[in-house]
Amino acid sequence: MNPREEKLLDARIIPPVKELRLVSEDLFRLEDGCRFTVRGGEAAEVMADARRAWGVEPEITVLPPETSLKDEAYRIEITAGEVSIAASAPAGVRHAMKTLRQLAESERGSLKCSYYVLPSVRIEDEPALGFRGIHLCWFPETPVWEIEKQLRLAAYYKFNYVVIESWGVVKLKSHPEFVWSEFAVEQDEVKRLAALGEELGVTIFPQVNLFGHATVSRTGSGKHVLLDFHPEYAPLFEPDGWTWCISNPVTRQYLTDIVVEIHELFGNPPFFHIGCDEAYNAGSCTSCRRADYPALLQEHMLYFHDLLKQRGARVLMWHDMLLSRGDERWKNYIALGQKDDRPEELLRALPRDVIICDWQYGYPGIEGKEPEWPTMKFFKDSGFEVLVCPWLNIDGIRSLGRLAAREGLAGMLETTWNLNREQNMWTIFSTSARSAWAPFNDEYPDMCYHEFFNRHLREVGHDMGIDHYIQTGRVQYQVNPHDYQP
Numbered sequence: 001m002n003p004r005e006e007k008l009l010d011a012r013i014i015p016p017v018k019e020l021r022l023v024s025e026d027l028f029r030l031e032d033g034c035r036f037t038v039r040g041g042e043a044a045e046v047m048a049d050a051r052r053a054w055g056v057e058p059e060i061t062v063l064p065p066e067t068s069l070k071d072e073a074y075r076i077e078i079t080a081g082e083v084s085i086a087a088s089a090p091a092g093v094r095h096a097m098k099t100l101r102q103l104a105e106s107e108r109g110s111l112k113c114s115y116y117v118l119p120s121v122r123i124e125d126e127p128a129l130g131f132r133g134i135h136l137c138w139f140p141e142t143p144v145w146e147i148e149k150q151l152r153l154a155a156y157y158k159f160n161y162v163v164i165e166s167w168g169v170v171k172l173k174s175h176p177e178f179v180w181s182e183f184a185v186e187q188d189e190v191k192r193l194a195a196l197g198e199e200l201g202v203t204i205f206p207q208v209n210l211f212g213h214a215t216v217s218r219t220g221s222g223k224h225v226l227l228d229f230h231p232e233y234a235p236l237f238e239p240d241g242w243t244w245c246i247s248n249p250v251t252r253q254y255l256t257d258i259v260v261e262i263h264e265l266f267g268n269p270p271f272f273h274i275g276c277d278e279a280y281n282a283g284s285c286t287s288c289r290r291a292d293y294p295a296l297l298q299e300h301m302l303y304f305h306d307l308l309k310q311r312g313a314r315v316l317m318w319h320d321m322l323l324s325r326g327d328e329r330w331k332n333y334i335a336l337g338q339k340d341d342r343p344e345e346l347l348r349a350l351p352r353d354v355i356i357c358d359w360q361y362g363y364p365g366i367e368g369k370e371p372e373w374p375t376m377k378f379f380k381d382s383g384f385e386v387l388v389c390p391w392l393n394i395d396g397i398r399s400l401g402r403l404a405a406r407e408g409l410a411g412m413l414e415t416t417w418n419l420n421r422e423q424n425m426w427t428i429f430s431t432s433a434r435s436a437w438a439p440f441n442d443e444y445p446d447m448c449y450h451e452f453f454n455r456h457l458r459e460v461g462h463d464m465g466i467d468h469y470i471q472t473g474r475v476q477y478q479v480n481p482h483d484y485q486p
């Protein structure tokens with residue numbers, strides 16, 4: 001056998017599998033009645049995947065689970081006569097079907113494809129990190145189909161959690177004024193996405209900012225979802241509008257209404273992200289600045305923690321306000337808390353079931369040495385589960401994936417923000433999927449990864465039945481990719 005063949009096959013799978021061996025030159029033909037043996041999964045799910053991926057209905061034999069494998073691990077063995085998948089649970093079989101879809105290619109030597117083939121390989125695979133999440137931003141400029149595309153791609157890349165942050169687009173019954181009305185999305189769309197996530201094996205949960213980012217808009221945009229058109233709501237915010245005024249009891253009620261409605265709307269998921277990053281000018285109004293602000297803040301956080309706990313949801317929050325800016329220990333790393341607000345005290349008071357999302361978007365390596373990421377270790381040593389949260393820095397993503405695996409952290413939550421397209425979309429999805437699934441796999445076949453990434457986007461598009469130019473690929477427009485026309 002040609003050793004190059006094995007390399008080429010290995011290189012087309014995102015995230016990469018742990019081990020792939022080519023065992024013969026035989027090909028398995030994907031056609032109606034082809035034989036699949038499945039351990040640990042459900043025939044109906046495998047059938048649905050086969051129909052979607054290759055338009056075929058295999059003959060499926062279901063056998064008892066392979067209990068020696070971990071929850072999400074799987075093994076694939078392909079011969080000319082059979083595809084055999086072994087897992088201990090349906091998640092493993094789901095992952096295996098995604099791997100098979102990426103491995104398959106159309107028949108050769110014809111005008112049109114009438115069947116796909118799979119090579120005779122043996123694959124062993126399992127994820128390094130338990131929590132593999134991606135944080136999606138639903139901007140007024142983001143059409144629903146774009147959120148769905150990102151969600152489907154995340155599932156295809158074996159992420160198991162998706163956070164959706166609505167930037168003032170989801171209509172609220174409790175506060176209809178808290179939305180950009182001309183971009184408002186019906187609640188049924190959210191319910192449809194939550195159901196789709198479940199079908200794809202991904203847990204979707206929401207983010208609502210309960211401290212800073214109260215404008216529900218990017219700072220640089222200068223926009224404010226509420227005050228731009230409703231200045232009468234000024235008492236809910238600190239004087240500059242950016243951070244919620246937490247000494248106002250009405251603010252708490254307002255946010256409670258939103259949190260409860262959004263949690264219900266997403267189907268009461270087991271997690272809820274409360275944001276809490278970059279709370280600039282916190283405690284600056286007449287009432288807050290004369291109060292014991294750290295005590296107020298602590299009470300605010302514990303109230304929402306308890307509210308969500310009663311609803312069956314664990315809280316996730318960004319880390320930066322929990323560390324003092326200027327503390328030498330965090331030099332070169334993100335720490336934005338004000339010393340006067342005693343952030344360390346707040347951290348001590350937080351229940352240990354809060355999951356800390358430590359966002360570090362750079363790569364502060366010194367003299368060629370890998371960064372030490374001291375904040376992540378500090379939160380872990382303080383008794384919290386920690387998610388490493390990179391963004392666009394490839395070295396940073398890879399280093400944080402290795403750190404999470406090495407230190408036994410809970411996992412990774414990749415962020416996307418306002419730059420989730422073109423080259424960045426590739427970085428965001430393929431690099432972080434790889435670093436969360438296989439952080440120590442250092443063979444990095446960049447170029448073929450770009451083209452296979454594009455193929456995977458097409459496959460997602462086929463699943464969605466998209467039929468407009470702007471819905472394809474990584475950008476809406478090739479020439480003016482930033483001109484959105486939702």
Ligand SMILES: [Zn+2]
Nearest residue numbers: 245246285288
């Ligand atoms: Zn205030």
